[in-house]
Amino acid sequence: MPASTADQTPYYITTPIYYVNDRPHIGHCYSTLIADVAARGQRLVGRDVFFLTGTDEHAEKVSKTAAENNKTPMEWATINAERFKAAFEFMNFSNDDFVRTTEERHKVKAVEYITKLKDEGVVTLGDYEGWYDPSQEEYLTEMVAKENDFNSPVTGKPLEKRVEQNWFFDLPRYEPWLKEQIESGELRILPEARKNEVLGRLKQGLRAVPVSRKIKEGDADWGIKMPGDDSHRIYVWIEALCNYLTTVDTDERRKYWEGEVVHLMAKDILWFHAIVWPAMLYALGKKPPETVYAHAYWIAEGKKMSKSLGNFIEIDLLEAYAERYSLDAMRWFLTTQGPLGANDSDFAHARFIEVYNADLANSVGNSMSRVGNMIDKYFGGTVPATCNGEFGFPNGSSLQTALIALSNAGKAVDDPARTYHFAEFTQNAVNDAVDALGRMDLGSMLSSGRSIVKHVDDFISYCAPFTLAKQLDTLDDGKHALESILYSCAEALRIASLLLSPAMPEKMAELWQNWDCDHLNTAEDSNSGFKAPLSELAAWGGAYSIKPGQKILKGEALFMRADAKEPAPEAESVS
């Protein structure tokens, strides 16, 4: 079975749900963007996708910042949840739902799960003493606390020694099962380096996890009460993890949990997702997620982003980049240059310009306008014929004709025996892209699309259709050769555009409109937005291929070249 028609099980991808104490920044947008690109990729392949994001609202820091801003926790949560929603809409994310943990649908189910865990006897009352990180609302092991000089490994703020009577989840009970799941790859932790980290930490042994916090005098009335114990609230982390299940625990959506589940987040919160949550699911009688993917961090112009440095790249700056270079260029930069692997990535303006010009203005955009312009100029914008995409020996008359034209024009041909097999090349690129998508290797998926563009560019510089075009009257089969060459370039770029579309949905849709390509299904009930799965859409000469008579409009350049000397865009100041 070719990779492009592979897995058809429902696909469920989630992002962390974000704290609503503050406004969204590049980190939140990045995780959600990666999930968006993966979701769009899977929909393109033809899978039934559910993509969830949302906000985590019952944290103590939400009620604290609300008070600092003279708002009730709910008012403050709503202000920020709306900011997240607006930012994600701006980023053109295709999430199928946005969950807020203050919604009834979440609260009711979360209570139901905790009650079940109590009934099963895996959540019980006990004493707990440990190092608490108030800035992250989590307890750390003695060892992690020591390693970080009793400061938060995430924010650097001091840890607090806390003793509490709490409800605990008996995590140690699941240690052998977790080890087996992770080692066997049944529960896939990606990237590989992160899997080793988790296994290493698992070796140090597990401790019971607090599931509740005692309500103290003066506490804001914020959070969900522990079922059967009004003196405690459910610990926000435990409640937050439940969102992945609460949102799809309905008759219509249950199929997504039963399908392939992918949780995406950054390395800071991998432990909760790779260890605590799968164990909770096991205790609830549910299968664990198939993949837990923890990417690394964005830093800004070489420095870690922090409140004290005031160098957070917030949504406003991303908007300024989108305004100047287009939203899809910004999505492209973040997706291809971001910290999807184990290493952090730097958001630097100079790098943005370099990537923008190299990948988009000079490559994807240039190739697409060049081919459109030639079809416009030589054939009045109407595709004249089709071609099977085979160039070179033994049936290479078109290529030979182009090479004759070149030598007539006194230009050298370095390697006269080259062959090009576009149908096979594009099919391989599609298969590679689908394989890469399955590994969440989105950079490679997009590179497969770019490899087609590069192949077309290489073909054009090799056979120089513009030189051939000047000799149509003198060469017997000149017109046919030019038709075959330009058809093949256009058809190959059409297929490339499909593979690039998860990162650049708007720009590629613009191309399809200019080129009269019939890929999109605007019917509301279409999960993917496409008329057919990728295997059919991308078939050379198939039902969706470019046809004789099809109009190719030149259109405006998709990406104008950027001037490296221009000062970087700046965020508009916000209140």
Ligand code: MSP
């Ligand atoms: N509310 C918890 C998550 C609960 S999930 C059940 C939380 N929220 S958060 O607002 O702090 O978001 C953390 C996540 O934001 C990270 O895991 C990552 O997805 C994203 N990022 C935050 N800063 C980041 C960078 N500097 N770089 C990349 N992504 C980062 O933790």
